Amino acid sequence: MDGRHPGAIAKTSVRFSKNSGVTIGEATAGAFAEPACDLTGAPRSWVTGVGNGANLLTLVLRESSYEPNAVNQADVNATGPVQSDGARLNCSRGYAQVIPGTFTENHQAGASDRIYDPVANIAAAINYIWRRYGDISRVQQANPHRDPAPY
Numbered sequence: 001m002d003g004r005h006p007g008a009i010a011k012t013s014v015r016f017s018k019n020s021g022v023t024i025g026e027a028t029a030g031a032f033a034e035p036a037c038d039l040t041g042a043p044r045s046w047v048t049g050v051g052n053g054a055n056l057l058t059l060v061l062r063e064s065s066y067e068p069n070a071v072n073q074a075d076v077n078a079t080g081p082v083q084s085d086g087a088r089l090n091c092s093r094g095y096a097q098v099i100p101g102t103f104t105e106n107h108q109a110g111a112s113d114r115i116y117d118p119v120a121n122i123a124a125a126i127n128y129i130w131r132r133y134g135d136i137s138r139v140q141q142a143n144p145h146r147d148p149a150p151y
Contacts, residue, residue, distance in 0.1 A: 006040075006105075006106050006107055006108050006109065006124075006127040007107050007108055007109025007110070007111075008104060008105055008106070008107055009104050009107045009113055010104065011100055011101065011104050013104070013113050014100050014103060014104060014113060014114075014115050015084075015112075015113050015114045015115070016083040016084045016085040016087075016093075016114075016115060016116070017084070017085070017114055017116065018069040018085055018116050019068045019069055019116055019117070019118070022068045022069075022118065024065075024066050024067050024068070025066050026057055026061070026066055028066065028068075029056075029057060029060045029061075029066045029068075029095060029118070030047055030048070030057055032068075032095070032118035032119050032122060033046075033047045033056045033057065033060070033122050034047055035119050036056075036108075036111075036118075036119045036120075036122035036123040036126055037056075037126065039108050039110060039111060039119065039123050040108055040123050040126040040127055040130070042126045042130070042136075046126070046136045050135070050136055050137045051137060052137050052143060052145070053143055053144050053145050054136045054137045054138075054139055054142040054143040054144075055136065055142055055144070056096075056122065056125075056126075056136065056142065058141075058142050058143065058144045059096060059125070059136075059139065059141050059142040059151070060095045060096060060122070062141055062148045063092075063095065063096055063097040063141070064094065064095050064096070064097055066095070067095075068094060068095050068116060068118045068121075069094075069116055070093070070094065070095070070097065071085065071087045071091050071092070071093045072091055072092040072093075072097060073087050073088065073091050075091075075092060077090045077091060077092055077099050078090065078091045085116075093115045093116055093121070094115055094116045094117075094118070094121035095118055095121050095122055095125075096121050096122055096124070096125035098115065098121060098124050098125055098128070100115060102124060102125075102128055103115050103120075103121070103124045105128075106124040106125070106127035106128040106131065107120070107123075107124055107127075108120065108123035108124065108126075108127060111123045111124075129142075129151075133151075139151050
């Protein structure tokens with residue numbers, strides 16, 4: 001959708017504190033994805049599936065196995081100084097495995113500045129999807145009928 005103004009924040013504003021007490025699972029991820037859709041204006045059908053089956057829950061499963069504190073310290077993004085969470089600055093983090101640059105550029109106004117915050121993390125991913133793909137139906141990683149692929 002055009003006309004979106006996510007609410008970009010400075011990279012120095014990102015906080016790296018992890019979640020505590022968040023249950024790992026599909027239902028919990030869905031419970032966080034719904035308010036992320038509401039914040040960004042994405043339809044709630046993005047949570048469970050649009051016409052071709054693409055959905056946020058498939059994306060979150062493939063990216064983090066429904067682990068809100070997931071961090072990838074082994075991929076090409078894992079560079080930069082170590083942050084307070086013990087991982088390098090540019091590691092992919094959270095449910096949707098966003099890197100800090102993607103998080104800050106696509107941050108949703110009204111969302112937390114914590115990259116591991118489930119709603120803020122998913123909202124940034126949604127805004128990234130809006131900007132790069134137009135909608136979730138075009139994201140291979142979100143489509144359960146297609147092979148996993150980076151998004």
